[in-house]
Amino acid sequence: MQMTFKQYIALIPLLFLAFISNAQDESVTFEMKLSKNKLGLNERLRVDFTMNEDGDDFNPPGFGGFKVVMGPSQSISSSWMNGKKSYSKTYSYILSPTALGKFTIKQASIIIRGKTYKSLSEGVEVTAAVDNPNSPRTAQDVADDNIHFVAEISNTNPYLNEAITLVYKLYINPSLQISSPKTLDAPKYNNFWSQDIPIERLKIENGTYKGQPYNFVVFKRVVLYPQKSGKLKIEGFSLDVPVEVPTNRRDFFGRPVYAPTSKTVTAGNRTINVKTLPTTGKPASFKGAVGNFNFFVTTSKTHLNAGESLQAKVEISGKGNLKLFEIPKLTVPSSLEVYDPEFDEKVSTNLSGMQGKVSNSYTVVPSFKGKYPLPSIQFSYFNPKTKKYHTLNSEELVVNVLEGPANTNEPNINSSANNNTKQAVVSTGNDFNFLKLTPNLKAIGSNYFLGSTRFFLWLLLPLLLIPIAILFGKKRDAIASDVVGNRVKKANKLAKKYLSNAKKALGNKEDFYIALEKALHNYLKAKLKIETSDFSKDKIASLLVEKQVDETTTENFISLLKNCEMARYSPFSEVQMQEDYTKASDVISIIDKQL
């Protein structure tokens, strides 16, 4: 155990050593630098391999496509600064290209403190021979390489009416000095609704351009709302930038001399593919709003008197193309007086688009009392983020008009009921009436009188009365005019009247003759208006003579009476009975005629 403790103590310095070596390991660099990446066939290329610690066994790559003109030449520099040592060792080669084309300088390796390090390979393009090989670059060349004008588009594939932003940035290498650029040609943004976001002062900011540190100026910012679908072209934005490029010369004070030049840069010559809004699920109330919105309808009052006014406000707030769509119209009952709306917008535009609210305020004046519901209205928008349509409904509001005249000149459109075209204008109760309390319920169903069989019977049956009445009258006249027939008929009638009992008793001798006698007596009684019961044959005969009935008839009558008497005491046959019956009816009718 004691031994182990000692061992630990011995290990401590080793630990420190490890730390140091570690630190040194990390800071070892070995890299390759090319003087240029693109050169003419008649130019030279310088390749430097630099390391910050001395190493052995430097192994240069094969320079395929190049011929080594000079090298490797070594240079070492080391210095102490603030107690820190910096060291650099460089192997340099001057190469001359042997062929046109693209070549790669491959990795070189070196062993530093027992470890192998490798540089990164790099590509070189060899072009055709240039005019003045290895001449110093002109100010224009420098400006070309160090000034870049870039247009950044937030979205090249937006929906119709979806906001896109275009930011123009001018990148300048920090070594250059520029003065304020001049606009040569500003794009018009056809088929876009554009809003410029003004930049108060050009401000230089730090950034990188293609991995290099650069200064940049945001030159212009525009928010665009495409108004047409399909491929839309944005024209380029051209600037003339006056620039001063440092030269290798120095002035008397040792400051670099700047050469003035100017550069024309163009950016943002782009094509944008605008998508149409999806047609599936497009609500009917969609009026082109794209973004994300809230929708409200509010009234300043809900209870008021007739003649007073209230404000009804239709408001849309949120983010999107607020200025580019129609606010849905307020629908109000026609009996309310509504004035044209007052439009109000509070919209601010920033890089993400328009933001704020737009509203229409309607002044509404009710003139009659009652209850006026403002129906709910719809507002639809397309949200490009969720790629869906959304529909918002406003709440239904009710305006109560408490005091005022009742509406009496309501245009009367009731023409349905069969007889209420001249509907009475309401003049009695001005207030809303309460329920009716008696139900008077009937079974549902309609039966109209017109067209029913009852109706036709009532209409046509009376008409039948006319022919009936006429026929009846004619018959009566005919009967009156036909004398003989009349008499016969009358006799028949008389016979029927007086002899009916006798006829019934026909066949029964006793009864028959009693009935016959009675009938004959009755007949005479009725005919001659005799009130007495004295019916001797002589008296009858004298009466008949008196009434001027001819003798044979009288005799017949008397003989009939005699028969009646005789029959009671003597046998009479059926045939005789029948004979007497006919005789009686004949006699009666003859007497009747003569009387």
Place this chain on the structure above:
Amino acid sequence: MKQVLTLFLFLFSFVANAQNKVLFNEATKAYNEGHYEKATQNYLKIIENGEHSAELYYNLGNAYYKLNQVAPSIYYYEKALLLNPKDTEITNNLVYAKNMKVDAIEEMPKTGLSKIYKNIVSPLSFDGWATVAILFVLLFVLAYIFFYYLQYANQKRIAFITSITSLFLGIFALIIAYIEYADFKADQPAIVFAEEVIIQSEPNSRSKETFRLHEGTKVNVLEELNDWYKIQIIDGKTGWLVSKDIKMLRDF
């Protein structure tokens, strides 16, 4: 067996009747206490039970008015007016309900001739005119018979003139009754129930929009094709709409 059945039916109808009365009174109570929803339910139940009256429809219209439901309110008031066209309470409350609707449609101005016609025709319903026609026919028949039987020339003349006049009046009344009946048949009023309905120029959804109507407006159905109705509004404009957007008034 038959007698038992009729007795049963009679009892049943009696029970239903009594039940409807109870429903009606309950509804009145609910309405007065402000429970309009319940009141409407009761009234609708009575209609379901197969009974109706102008008063019932009027009360139903009132309850819907209190619930701010424009279309049903106007619908039931109009129905009440169909049964009882001369009731001032109904017309008064209908004006209140009509205040709530969105559309204001100017009535087509009537020509002088049609005004005169309306003035002559409107005092009586077609059933009324039918009764008048029957009375005149009876008068004609009586007068004609008198004419036939009377002896003196003066009396005969009076009877003849009376009979011929009443015959013509009877025919006239009958013609008016039939014209009015035809008008009545042609008139199929309905109330727009959809909040907003687009009136199309053809009975399909591809066709052009001609105008829009809102809840509570009265239209007259002229023709129908599949699910579409051709309608006319009082200013004379016509167009097609989907049948579910409106509700016919004369469904009894």
